[in-house]
Amino acid sequence: MTSREQILAKILSSQPELQALPPDVLTAFPAADPIAAFATLLNTIGGTCIEVSNYEGIQKYILEHFAGQRIVSTLPELNTISEQGWENQDPHSYADVDLAVISAHFGVAENAALWITEDLMHQRAVPFICQQLAVVLSRKEIVQTMHDAYLKIGTADYGFGSFIAGPSKTADIEQSLVLGAHGPKGMTVFLLD
Amino acid sequence: MSSGTKDHAALSEIFNKDEARVDWHDETLWFVRAKRDKAAHNIPEWESLRETASLIKNNVLSNLHNYLIDFEEQAKKNGVTVHWAADAAEHNQIVHSILKKHQVDRLIKSKSMLTEECHLNEYLKEQGIDVIDTDLGERIVQLAKEPPSHIVLPCIHKKKEEIGELFHEHLGTPEGMSDPVFLTAAAREHLRETFLTRRAAITGVNFAVAETGEFVVCTNEGNADMGAHLADVHIACMGIEKIIPKRKNLGVFLRLLTRSATGQPITTYSSHFKKPRPGQEMHIVLVDNGRTTQLSRPDFRNSLKCIRCAACMNTCPVYRRSGGHSYHTAVAGPIGSILAPNLDMKEYADLPFASTLCGSCSNVCPVKINIHEQLYKWRQVIVKEGYADPKKKLAMKAMEFTLSNPFVYRNAGKAGRWFMKHAPFTVNNKLNLWYQHREMPEVPKESFGEWYKKNKKND
Numbered sequence: 001m002t003s004r005e006q007i008l009a010k011i012l013s014s015q016p017e018l019q020a021l022p023p024d025v026l027t028a029f030p031a032a033d034p035i036a037a038f039a040t041l042l043n044t045i046g047g048t049c050i051e052v053s054n055y056e057g058i059q060k061y062i063l064e065h066f067a068g069q070r071i072v073s074t075l076p077e078l079n080t081i082s083e084q085g086w087e088n089q090d091p092h093s094y095a096d097v098d099l100a101v102i103s104a105h106f107g108v109a110e111n112a113a114l115w116i117t118e119d120l121m122h123q124r125a126v127p128f129i130c131q132q133l134a135v136v137l138s139r140k141e142i143v144q145t146m147h148d149a150y151l152k153i154g155t156a157d158y159g160f161g162s163f164i165a166g167p168s169k170t171a172d173i174e175q176s177l178v179l180g181a182h183g184p185k186g187m188t189v190f191l192l193d
Numbered sequence: 194m195s196s197g198t199k200d201h202a203a204l205s206e207i208f209n210k211d212e213a214r215v216d217w218h219d220e221t222l223w224f225v226r227a228k229r230d231k232a233a234h235n236i237p238e239w240e241s242l243r244e245t246a247s248l249i250k251n252n253v254l255s256n257l258h259n260y261l262i263d264f265e266e267q268a269k270k271n272g273v274t275v276h277w278a279a280d281a282a283e284h285n286q287i288v289h290s291i292l293k294k295h296q297v298d299r300l301i302k303s304k305s306m307l308t309e310e311c312h313l314n315e316y317l318k319e320q321g322i323d324v325i326d327t328d329l330g331e332r333i334v335q336l337a338k339e340p341p342s343h344i345v346l347p348c349i350h351k352k353k354e355e356i357g358e359l360f361h362e363h364l365g366t367p368e369g370m371s372d373p374v375f376l377t378a379a380a381r382e383h384l385r386e387t388f389l390t391r392r393a394a395i396t397g398v399n400f401a402v403a404e405t406g407e408f409v410v411c412t413n414e415g416n417a418d419m420g421a422h423l424a425d426v427h428i429a430c431m432g433i434e435k436i437i438p439k440r441k442n443l444g445v446f447l448r449l450l451t452r453s454a455t456g457q458p459i460t461t462y463s464s465h466f467k468k469p470r471p472g473q474e475m476h477i478v479l480v481d482n483g484r485t486t487q488l489s490r491p492d493f494r495n496s497l498k499c500i501r502c503a504a505c506m507n508t509c510p511v512y513r514r515s516g517g518h519s520y521h522t523a524v525a526g527p528i529g530s531i532l533a534p535n536l537d538m539k540e541y542a543d544l545p546f547a548s549t550l551c552g553s554c555s556n557v558c559p560v561k562i563n564i565h566e567q568l569y570k571w572r573q574v575i576v577k578e579g580y581a582d583p584k585k586k587l588a589m590k591a592m593e594f595t596l597s598n599p600f601v602y603r604n605a606g607k608a609g610r611w612f613m614k615h616a617p618f619t620v621n622n623k624l625n626l627w628y629q630h631r632e633m634p635e636v637p638k639e640s641f642g643e644w645y646k647k648n649k650k651n652d
Contacts, residue, residue: 010488014486015254015257158465165460170413172329173376175346181329
């Protein structure tokens, strides 16, 4: 008997009588202003929320804050200020990317997490290996809770997807919060009209 | 982890030698517990969320057989190789064989309590394979050659000055430097180099979805993602109880997990791994290692509902004052004390007794495991099976004899009072554990029984 057969047989003889799944959970207490809730929470977890009316506003902000640095982006709207032809390199080569600008499917008001799948990253390593991460999000794409988030994801197919909430962090040394553990040291969300 | 022959009480005594440190440890963990409370109170429907999570996990345990088969089928369709390991040894061999196939002799690993339980690092070291733990806390205890003392905060027992010394010795930071920001930056540089040069990465698994074959890994540091997305080979190791039925169930668990653990609304990264990236190999190792035995014990099976948030440790008055290492097992604290005796009842016979049974653990558990009731039940099983401390057994037998025999009971009381009054050294000595931390009470002139008899006569 293989380990697989052995484990499955033992489970079958040990598991209790079938107990039904509970009904699905829906958002019970929606925030009155989910956009404000999202922005406040993002700030609390170490991120920065910048409200912009168009891509020009994003370009202007990036040029002001990241001039002269290595910038990559998955957004054609930012072609003029970002490196071209970076997408199909070995992921290790992104270790010196100063700023990566990508987009998200939607944000979640209750925890300021952004749902980003592989197709929006071009390469899975990008949002984790860059020194600073910026994400463009439409104001209309903010849901209330994680329950709504999974309703929105539904049965979507993806190879990899992640909820990203703020910059990478650790409090492993005496519970002192430090931003920038292994991943980005900062996270900017551009909320687009 | 081997602690020699020392039990929880003896190991706690070592930890308790430094009273100031015990106070600091206690307060630090209570601070985390308080953050959990604040986060939970922000969710008005918190209690119903806990109930839902508990019911989902009950469903999982009652249908684990089919869910595992579904999960395997979906994962295979996604291009992931699925392995089954009956025990720790088989798990370690599977991991080793994958590494051998790829001729990898150095790898990185993000946090996985399962690999701690299986002693994977030690095993791979014997095979000549170098493992670097990438979670900052785990890296710190690895440099100190210690096991983690807490499943979420692995080096919570260490002071920043001690970490500064370790970094000075191993990473070349300036002597006496103990600023957390500086030390974290030094670790970031050191580990970045490691991430960029290792071809294989091991991660743990927080949740595995039967419906889709995907698995979710939660970190704040981003170390699991850094490792997995840069490596040619990704091996994810999980206990069979990590299965959940549907993707949408993640909404419930991700809302509860980090709020219960650290008081954050969610971890920075909740990564859903479904398919390997082009050119990458992805493996999942499904591990039993005693879990099916626990499933067969009706009184203890629901310990398998645990999502490893550590809320029960942070709130435990014993854990906070005895430290994680006093539990001499990979998962410390109240939940560890009901999981470990299943693996080895003799080795861990002491752990269910390392509790006041106050019930705080059960009150904070996000999946409503009746932890303190199981601790109490384990005590009974352990005594019945003959694994209890012989001193405790003898004392219990003596008490049983005394309490079931009125003549002996009356005279034992009398004798006790006489000795305490006339020969106090017979009770106020080192052999009496009660006396170690307390004064003995003043000796009453008579027992209640005697007093009652006298006063009844005078009626």
